[in-house]
Amino acid sequence: MDTKIARIIDTTEYGNTLDEAAKIILSGGLVVFPTETVYGLGGNGLLADAAKKIYSAKGRPSDNPLIIHIAEPKDAENYAFTGDIYYRLAESFMPGPLTVIMKKRDCIPHSVTGGLDTVAVRCPSHPVAHALIEKCGVPIAAPSANISGRPSPTSAEYVIEDMNGRVEMIIDGGECEIGLESTIVKIDGNSLTLLRPGAITYDALCCVCEDVKIAPAVLEKLAENEKPLSPGMKYRHYAPNADFVLLDGDDSDVLEFIKKEQVENNCAVLCYDEELSHLDASLSICIGAKEDLNTQAKKLFTALREADKLGANKIYAHLPTLDGLGLALYNRMIRAAAHTIKKV
Ligand code: AMP
Ligand code: MG
Numbered sequence: 001m002d003t004k005i006a007r008i009i010d011t012t013e014y015g016n017t018l019d020e021a022a023k024i025i026l027s028g029g030l031v032v033f034p035t036e037t038v039y040g041l042g043g044n045g046l047l048a049d050a051a052k053k054i055y056s057a058k059g060r061p062s063d064n065p066l067i068i069h070i071a072e073p074k075d076a077e078n079y080a081f082t083g084d085i086y087y088r089l090a091e092s093f094m095p096g097p098l099t100v101i102m103k104k105r106d107c108i109p110h111s112v113t114g115g116l117d118t119v120a121v122r123c124p125s126h127p128v129a130h131a132l133i134e135k136c137g138v139p140i141a142a143p144s145a146n147i148s149g150r151p152s153p154t155s156a157e158y159v160i161e162d163m164n165g166r167v168e169m170i171i172d173g174g175e176c177e178i179g180l181e182s183t184i185v186k187i188d189g190n191s192l193t194l195l196r197p198g199a200i201t202y203d204a205l206c207c208v209c210e211d212v213k214i215a216p217a218v219l220e221k222l223a224e225n226e227k228p229l230s231p232g233m234k235y236r237h238y239a240p241n242a243d244f245v246l247l248d249g250d251d252s253d254v255l256e257f258i259k260k261e262q263v264e265n266n267c268a269v270l271c272y273d274e275e276l277s278h279l280d281a282s283l284s285i286c287i288g289a290k291e292d293l294n295t296q297a298k299k300l301f302t303a304l305r306e307a308d309k310l311g312a313n314k315i316y317a318h319l320p321t322l323d324g325l326g327l328a329l330y331n332r333m334i335r336a337a338a339h340t341i342k343k344v
Pocket of ligand 1 (some may be wrong): 116
């Protein structure tokens, strides 16, 4: 199919783009749109067939459920059984990069939820995403707009790489502000389980709810035959084509190791800005200053895609710490590395 690529530079002047995009979604087609986290591959969240098209465009297994995107936090009422904790989370973090899993209402097709009786709901803050959902008047089901298994796209260039010819329209809204997917929590009575860490950190969630558990699969590999709390946890994700290995050790030891590997084995590296002058620049991609986790989050997925283009068969990176946004970086990186961690 021909994919229309529409660029929105000034968010106050959408022209006809959003009318056209809403028309496509309401007639069952697919539109890629920018959000503050990563680009989303959107379809009508009330149409079973739209979900099937999304799975097929992504090459995603159909038991891996989609997140529905709403214009206002209170719209969740129409699609899920909310409650006190939902509204406390909404008050603190919505609109924004938080997805909440609750029991679903009948209007949400099982094809959207991968057969589950729960639904994941998010209210994005990006003005284009917000305006598009509002115009459609239906929830937009949208996973990240990458081919399944690849790093999530944080700019239209990478959306086009993966989705050109597979969707009716791509809205280019520039670079995504956050760069990692939303934090996902599941509400269980009065407690929360963190299923995917993101820009809303564990500490921030603890300010709203006294009992926040971290699902074991956030940090560790699932055991053989273990049933994950979130189906997406069992799939390989974010992976570059080259072998990706995380290095655990003092910064100076890690730097010595990667310097040697670049010289002897032509390996690529995702490095901190401070390290670049010590390394082979043609095999190094900076992801930000060591202490600047926001920039690292924003650059990680682009860096994984660009590292592949350097032609190395191995890519190294530092193992992140678990503090604050570090937990989200750690979670994405251990999965991209298929849990390969080397002590140096
Ligand atoms: P993506 O759409 O690519 O951002 O991925 C969405 C993630 O949300 C996947 O890992 C899903 O498994 C997870 N998810 C969506 N809906 C549910 C649900 N009802 N229960 C548990 N996890 C969910
Ligand atoms: Mg994804």
